Amino acid sequence: MVNRKLIRPTLSDVKEQPPSKFVDGQRKRVPPEVTNAEQYYYLKQMSSKTPMVIKLVDGEEVLGVIEWYDQHCIKVNRDTEPNLLIPKKVIKYIYKEDEVKELDQNVLYQNGG
Numbered sequence: 001m002v003n004r005k006l007i008r009p010t011l012s013d014v015k016e017q018p019p020s021k022f023v024d025g026q027r028k029r030v031p032p033e034v035t036n037a038e039q040y041y042y043l044k045q046m047s048s049k050t051p052m053v054i055k056l057v058d059g060e061e062v063l064g065v066i067e068w069y070d071q072h073c074i075k076v077n078r079d080t081e082p083n084l085l086i087p088k089k090v091i092k093y094i095y096k097e098d099e100v101k102e103l104d105q106n107v108l109y110q111n112g113g
Contacts, residue, residue, distance in 0.1 A: 042069045051097035052076070057090050063097060 045052060046066050054062040054076060062084060064076035074091075076084045 039069075042066060042074070045096075052094055053097050053100065054086060054094050055092045056086075057092050062086065 044050075046068070049065050052064065052066055054064075054074075056062065062076055062078075064078040064084070067075045067077045067083070069075070072089075073085055073087045076086060078084070
């Protein structure tokens with residue numbers, strides 16, 4: 001029978017070489033919960049006064065320009081109708097009014113109209 005010596009690194013050797021998923025003894029940073037993308041989008045649309053379509057949970061569509069926003073609601077200015085203060089919890093999604101016009105023109109062009 002052959003006597004084999006087990007080679008193990010010492011504890012100091014292990015401490016000197018951090019594993020690949022750890023940097024400087026710390027774990028990788030978790031992505032932030034708040035990316036400020038929503039705030040950036042609102043500010044961009046407000047500054048350019050882009051006509052927007054706000055689709056509500058009940059299916060109603062509100063057309064207008066976003067005047068201001070906060071954590072819980074947005075204020076929409078409309079030309080022909082009264083301005084609205086809309087709670088964010090009733091908003092299904094928001095898109096630019098121009099996107100609908102472009103889509104309609106593409107459909108007409110494809111159908112030969």
